[in-house]
Amino acid sequence: MALRNVLVTGSAGFIGYHLSQLLLAEGFRVVGYDGLTDYYDVRLKERRHQMLLQHEQFRAKVGLLEDFDTLHALVAEERPDIIVHLAAQAGVRYSLENPRAYVEANLVGTFNVMECARELEVQHLLMASTSSVYGANTDMPFHERQKTDTPLTLYAATKKANEAMAHSYAHLWNLPTTMFRFFTVYGPWGRPDMALFKFTRGILEGTPIDIYNQGEMYRDFTYVADLVRGIRLLIDTPPERPADPEDIAEHDSLSPAAPWRVVNIGNSDKVRLMDFVEAIEAECGREAVKNFMPMQKGDVPATWADATLLKELTGYAPQTGIREGVKAFVSWYRDYYEI
Numbered sequence: 001m002a003l004r005n006v007l008v009t010g011s012a013g014f015i016g017y018h019l020s021q022l023l024l025a026e027g028f029r030v031v032g033y034d035g036l037t038d039y040y041d042v043r044l045k046e047r048r049h050q051m052l053l054q055h056e057q058f059r060a061k062v063g064l065l066e067d068f069d070t071l072h073a074l075v076a077e078e079r080p081d082i083i084v085h086l087a088a089q090a091g092v093r094y095s096l097e098n099p100r101a102y103v104e105a106n107l108v109g110t111f112n113v114m115e116c117a118r119e120l121e122v123q124h125l126l127m128a129s130t131s132s133v134y135g136a137n138t139d140m141p142f143h144e145r146q147k148t149d150t151p152l153t154l155y156a157a158t159k160k161a162n163e164a165m166a167h168s169y170a171h172l173w174n175l176p177t178t179m180f181r182f183f184t185v186y187g188p189w190g191r192p193d194m195a196l197f198k199f200t201r202g203i204l205e206g207t208p209i210d211i212y213n214q215g216e217m218y219r220d221f222t223y224v225a226d227l228v229r230g231i232r233l234l235i236d237t238p239p240e241r242p243a244d245p246e247d248i249a250e251h252d253s254l255s256p257a258a259p260w261r262v263v264n265i266g267n268s269d270k271v272r273l274m275d276f277v278e279a280i281e282a283e284c285g286r287e288a289v290k291n292f293m294p295m296q297k298g299d300v301p302a303t304w305a306d307a308t309l310l311k312e313l314t315g316y317a318p319q320t321g322i323r324e325g326v327k328a329f330v331s332w333y334r335d336y337y338e339i
Helices: 014-025 042-052 068-078 099-120 154-173 195-205 224-235 273-284 308-314 322-336
Strands: 005-009 029-034 058-062 082-085 124-130 177-182 209-211 260-265 290-292
Touching (some): 005 068, 014 042, 029 068, 082 224, 099 154, 124 154, 124 224, 154 177, 154 260, 195 322, 260 308
Parallel strands (some): 082 124, 124 177, 177 260, 209 290
């Protein structure tokens, strides 16, 4: 049986690295595409790619999503069966400082990916969205059929636009497309701009950590190994255009007009931020110097996923607890930075 060929955009990123590792371990051939941008420490991204390149079935190309010619040439050469589009300009708070980066990477770049998928007629296009699309919604846990018309940041708005763009392509070109909404992903090899990384660094260095909304924040923390397992299983579950829209189950987000679906990938567990901090303090063996601050513009007080659809489609539900996940991250952090 021939190896299935998967293109992973953002392969040097946090999630893309872990997904690529999993796919390689399961016998896929993986082609990575990453811009190695300097949004955070490029050395961390380069190290992830170096580790992936030790596998004979991994090949990497450096290029920006906005560079259609480079991306198109790679797709035309490699002819992937499946595309998993993870690359994006990430970060809620950074979107307040540099909104243009989000338009270029998340809108133009995603359009380029969809064009390549359409031309190649891939078996399945899977693309990352975010829990941030739920915006000002307060009815929790969030489920996929809720309206997402109140994004609070440009980052969330670009991801909502990606979902709509993907639906139109799925309808027009019969392109099986799955969008997945992530909920606060954490774990080893994580991003330095995210809370776990910043909190761990601050606690170990004895410097203050910023805690927004006076600590009254709740997040559905999702361990990265759980997340990529969910993506892996969704690869084998491409949506099909329904013969009769009346046959779509009430809880299913499958479109009545296209082979398109959106799926939450979350732990289904709303965790208080201060409990998260306490777990990090326990693993680091010292107490944090806490700088309590008001809610920051664009933030939401809580996220909480209903992951029922993921389980019904794949039989899988993320389940790594905070203590276990934080322990794995702190262990990696100490090892990586030789602390």
